[in-house]
Amino acid sequence: MMFAPLLLLLAAHCVAAETVLGVVVFTRHGDRSSKLFNPTHLTTLGLNQVQQSGTFYHSTYIADGAPKQIFNISSPNPNPNQVAAFTPDEQTLYSTGYAFLQGLYPPRPQESTPELLTNGSSVQPPFGYNYLTLHGENADAPESIWLKGDVACPTYLNAAKTYSQSADFKALTASTQSFYQSFAPLLSGLFKDSDIGFGMAYSIFDYLNVGFVHNETIRANVTPDQLFQLRTLADAHEWALAFNESQPERSLPAQPFIGKVIAQLNQTITAPSSTKFSLLVGSYITFQAFFGVAGLQKLSGDWIGLPDYASTIAFEAVTNASVTDSLPSPDDVSIRFLFRNGSAPTAPLTPFPLLGTGNELMSWADFQSKIGGNQIVTASQWCTACHTNSTAQPFCPMAQQNVTTASFNATGMKPAVAGVVGAMVTLGVAALAILLAALLGLRLVRRGSTQPAVLPTTQAHQVPIMTKEVSHDGSSAARTML
Ligand SMILES: *[C@@H]1O[C@H](CO)[C@@H](O)[C@H](O)[C@H]1NC(C)=O
Ligand SMILES: *[C@@H]1O[C@H](CO)[C@@H](O)[C@H](O)[C@H]1NC(C)=O
Ligand SMILES: *[C@@H]1O[C@H](CO)[C@@H](O)[C@H](O)[C@H]1NC(C)=O
Ligand SMILES: *[C@@H]1O[C@H](CO)[C@@H](O)[C@H](O)[C@H]1NC(C)=O
Ligand SMILES: *[C@@H]1O[C@H](CO)[C@@H](O)[C@H](O)[C@H]1NC(C)=O
Ligand SMILES: *[C@@H]1O[C@H](CO)[C@@H](O)[C@H](O)[C@H]1NC(C)=O
Numbered sequence: 193m194m195f196a197p198l199l200l201l202l203a204a205h206c207v208a209a210e211t212v213l214g215v216v217v218f219t220r221h222g223d224r225s226s227k228l229f230n231p232t233h234l235t236t237l238g239l240n241q242v243q244q245s246g247t248f249y250h251s252t253y254i255a256d257g258a259p260k261q262i263f264n265i266s267s268p269n270p271n272p273n274q275v276a277a278f279t280p281d282e283q284t285l286y287s288t289g290y291a292f293l294q295g296l297y298p299p300r301p302q303e304s305t306p307e308l309l310t311n312g313s314s315v316q317p318p319f320g321y322n323y324l325t326l327h328g329e330n331a332d333a334p335e336s337i338w339l340k341g342d343v344a345c346p347t348y349l350n351a352a353k354t355y356s357q358s359a360d361f362k363a364l365t366a367s368t369q370s371f372y373q374s375f376a377p378l379l380s381g382l383f384k385d386s387d388i389g390f391g392m393a394y395s396i397f398d399y400l401n402v403g404f405v406h407n408e409t410i411r412a413n414v415t416p417d418q419l420f421q422l423r424t425l426a427d428a429h430e431w432a433l434a435f436n437e438s439q440p441e442r443s444l445p446a447q448p449f450i451g452k453v454i455a456q457l458n459q460t461i462t463a464p465s466s467t468k469f470s471l472l473v474g475s476y477i478t479f480q481a482f483f484g485v486a487g488l489q490k491l492s493g494d495w496i497g498l499p500d501y502a503s504t505i506a507f508e509a510v511t512n513a514s515v516t517d518s519l520p521s522p523d524d525v526s527i528r529f530l531f532r533n534g535s536a537p538t539a540p541l542t543p544f545p546l547l548g549t550g551n552e553l554m555s556w557a558d559f560q561s562k563i564g565g566n567q568i569v570t571a572s573q574w575c576t577a578c579h580t581n582s583t584a585q586p587f588c589p590m591a592q593q594n595v596t597t598a599s600f601n602a603t604g605m606k607p608a609v610a611g612v613v614g615a616m617v618t619l620g621v622a623a624l625a626i627l628l629a630a631l632l633g634l635r636l637v638r639r640g641s642t643q644p645a646v647l648p649t650t651q652a653h654q655v656p657i658m659t660k661e662v663s664h665d666g667s668s669a670a671r672t673m674l
């Protein structure tokens with residue numbers, strides 16, 4: 193009895209004491225042109241949506257007095273070391289990253305201090321803009337896999353392709369044929385007659401959905417109810433490509449994404465003057481693959497629906513330990529998953545439990561072992577999992593040659609041993625090194641799932657730039673095959 197008030201007091205104290213150490217945000221692009229016409233670009237509407245989403249995150253995590261202001265975050269001016277932003281090097285997604293960052297740290301030109309030169313001149317900035325670094329990952333660079341693990345990945349593409357052989361696919365194709373045919377007048381010249389059907393569910397939905405916003409003819413000839421049906425069919429089709437409980441390969445693109453999320457969170461949690469806000473830009477397929485592996489569809493069928501334009505996922509690193517002059521022990525840190533569907537001012541950022549735990553918080557250790565159980569942390573792991581080769585992805589042969597180095601990092605091999613291997617390679621004892629690598633590599637496979645691993649962000653920079661045409665349209669190649 194006597195303890196009750198004390199407990200209440202403690203609880204109240206704890207609520208007030210939760211500290212956000214940092215956040216990793218993954219965003220989809222805003223309203224854009226149709227995927228039928230490559231390359232796509234963000235529309236003015238889309239730019240506004242994404243910038244407003246950035247503003248939302250500013251007022252949630254950054255601004256002084258924000259409800260979840262990140263511990264020690266720089267405000268109102270950014271500290272470049274605290275913000276890390278990554279996007280595939282594609283126009284639509286790159287603009288998304290750009291516009292989001294302008295909302296995250298709104299430029300304050302009126303308050304900028306003029307620069308004084310030695311000759312007495314003073315200089316003003318050219319225009320209101322923040323110049324945070326946005327890393328663009330080229331489609332043939334090893335870093336592309338964190339955000340676009342589906343592109344040029346045969347394991348994923350072949351798994352996704354089998355959907356068209358499934359009973360579900362055949363049934364839906366048959367039952368929706370006349371529905372799709374009714375749009376033929378709007379689609380003629382753009383789709384072959386034989387392509388008009390459920391197999392093209394996403395492309396058809398995308399064309400008519402974009403047209404519903406930007407094209408008078410389409411607006412006049414498609415009802416909101418028809419558009420909803422087209423969307424729901426596209427939802428089902430795309431979800432099936434990204435997740436099938438008995439075919440984990442379909443969600444392979446989630447694994448490098450998870451690897452990147454964990455690497456970013458780890459920096460936030462372990463390094464005081466490092467990244468506090470990470471921005472990752474990517475495609476809906478990565479959202480859906482992640483939702484599937486995190487078991488969110490078991491909470492509600494809504495998760496099967498494609499996330500709206502400018503939707504965001506957030507992973508908060510939070511603690512109830514006291515944080516004043518040093519970061520808490522990682523043992524006191526938990527991760528909270530949140531989702532914001534679209535960018536409307538009324539759209540809430542809502543926490544959801546992962547893996548059916550019923551708890552919106554997961555300890556950092558559990559997050560690494562349960563969510564990160566199959567994470568991909570090196571380009572060479574991705575190349576192996578994807579069964580890719582130099583034709584499909586030119587960086588793979590080099591990344592895989594280096595699998596020894598990558599594996600050692602991933603298993604936390606002692607630097608001294610790594611040094612010995614390095615020396616052997618330098619001395620040209622290649623065969624011996626490969627043999628040793630094979631042995632250790634095998635160990636890695638078994639230990640990898642329980643062992644947190646390092647993401648070698650710098651390793652990839654050492655791979656020479658190669659040019660190769662890879663789909664830049666932000667879509668998975670599987671889509672057009674089906
Ligand atoms: C001072 O230096 C800047 C940059 O070199 C130049 O543009 C400017 O004209 C100079 N001002 C004067 C008064 O010489
Ligand atoms: C899911 O995968 C299983 C096993 O490969 C396959 O039999 C089934 O048809 C797939 N379902 C769908 C909807 O693709
Ligand atoms: C609008 O959509 C119709 C039907 O698909 C198409 O024929 C027309 O070219 C589109 N107009 C523009 C400006 O894209
Ligand atoms: C997000 O919004 C889209 C469009 O309204 C909907 O289809 C989907 O189910 C929503 N997702 C969730 C998780 O609520
Ligand atoms: C902090 O304590 C409050 C109150 O007990 C609890 O609701 C919240 O989940 C805790 N947060 C963390 C990160 O443990
Ligand atoms: C707060 O940020 C500053 C600047 O990055 C850093 O030097 C300091 O160590 C940080 N303090 C804590 C407690 O993390």
Ligand SMILES: *[C@@H]1O[C@H](CO)[C@@H](O)[C@H](O)[C@H]1NC(C)=O
Nearest residue numbers: 345346579580581582583584
């Ligand atoms: C490389 O992968 C592509 C795509 O899977 C395949 O068509 C090709 O035969 C492979 N080439 C070699 C040399 O294995």
Ligand SMILES: *[C@@H]1O[C@H](CO)[C@@H](O)[C@H](O)[C@H]1NC(C)=O
Nearest residue numbers: 590591594597651652654655
């Ligand atoms: C392989 O790893 C070594 C040691 O870290 C590094 O110096 C080299 O640049 C790497 N090569 C490639 C192709 O990644």
Ligand SMILES: *[C@@H]1O[C@H](CO)[C@@H](O)[C@H](O)[C@H]1NC(C)=O
Nearest residue numbers: 455458462463644645646647
């Ligand atoms: C986390 O970061 C620390 C350095 O801040 C590093 O020593 C450790 O290996 C990293 N762990 C993972 C799982 O990336």
